[in-house]
Amino acid sequence: MDEFSFIRSIQPEYYQQSSLIKGIDDDAAVFRPTDRDIVTAVDTMVEGVHFSRETMEPAHIGYRVLAANLSDLAAMGSTPLFYMVSITIPPNWQQEELEVLYDGMNQLASRYKMDLIGGDTVSGRELSLTVTVIGSVPKEKARYRSVAKPGDILFVTGTLGDSRAGLEWLLNDGKGATEDITYLIERHREPTPRVEFAEQLEELERVALNDVSDGIANEANEIAEASDVDLHMDLESLPFSKQIRISYPDQYEEWGLSGGEDFELLGTVSEAEWISVKEAAERTGIPVTKIGQVNVKQGSSGVVKIYKKQQWEVLKPSGYTHLTGEGE
Numbered sequence: 001m002d003e004f005s006f007i008r009s010i011q012p013e014y015y016q017q018s019s020l021i022k023g024i025d026d027d028a029a030v031f032r033p034t035d036r037d038i039v040t041a042v043d044t045m046v047e048g049v050h051f052s053r054e055t056m057e058p059a060h061i062g063y064r065v066l067a068a069n070l071s072d073l074a075a076m077g078s079t080p081l082f083y084m085v086s087i088t089i090p091p092n093w094q095q096e097e098l099e100v101l102y103d104g105m106n107q108l109a110s111r112y113k114m115d116l117i118g119g120d121t122v123s124g125r126e127l128s129l130t131v132t133v134i135g136s137v138p139k140e141k142a143r144y145r146s147v148a149k150p151g152d153i154l155f156v157t158g159t160l161g162d163s164r165a166g167l168e169w170l171l172n173d174g175k176g177a178t179e180d181i182t183y184l185i186e187r188h189r190e191p192t193p194r195v196e197f198a199e200q201l202e203e204l205e206r207v208a209l210n211d212v213s214d215g216i217a218n219e220a221n222e223i224a225e226a227s228d229v230d231l232h233m234d235l236e237s238l239p240f241s242k243q244i245r246i247s248y249p250d251q252y253e254e255w256g257l258s259g260g261e262d263f264e265l266l267g268t269v270s271e272a273e274w275i276s277v278k279e280a281a282e283r284t285g286i287p288v289t290k291i292g293q294v295n296v297k298q299g300s301s302g303v304v305k306i307y308k309k310q311q312w313e314v315l316k317p318s319g320y321t322h323l324t325g326e327g328e
Contacts, residue, residue: 009099016113017081029117036136041072047127055170058097060189062104068213069133070193071263075211077143077198078135080112085131088124112195141202148208148227148268152294155277157194157264157286159241160216161252162187164259180243191263200280208268215258218317219266224302233292235308258318268294
């Protein structure tokens, strides 16, 4: 595979962002910031760790790696602008497959008028994708985990556990998918980052957001720790799709808490502005559910408690831990 011909094959024919001055065809990209704050995030996915060709086609891989980054931007309340891709290519991947992988990214990027403005291409033993995204927010409107306050409402968008359920079927079944299973597979392969919903919260005075990438148990604990508060949630209030309830009646609650990769948004907002959150959900067609509340910290650090089986339990972080490679 010739590196330069590959780069030419993925170079956009035109750019969509007016702030972009120079794109891929030079040593570095150049864009001129506006009067908004710039937000950036980066994520890496490695074959055999974050995805497998047994469960995904190349287009799905490209789509999901960009979706993960867009979910981070959404959690900051950011409008997407640009992305860069650094790729490590092993010998068993052909140029045609890689072009399809980039097509998967472009499918999602086009939806948000994002421009591919650079990256790097190297060879290696396994496919690895590192995507950097750049977005913007109005000045002083970036959304942080650290702003939750006692009395706030705890909410989440969409439904939980669907991606984990789709992966379970792909790994252990793989044939004769029902309509319900097809829905879960699509939620795993082509999740929808909640960018539009987050943008609609722009006028809110204060909202804490965290994207559900590692499981709601992890994300809730991150908000509790960053804001130095306790979070209380009710298991019966958590939103689950009818598809996961029907297909995996014994596992869906666990996967909703710890499955991850749903790329929904977990957030807190004052009671006074909760109505604005619900209105944003209606405008964007994205369901939002109140699942609990923020309370004053009772111990030395913030904790999350969940009401299940008529009693309160501490909900510890759980899910995949990348540095150890273990689930908790």
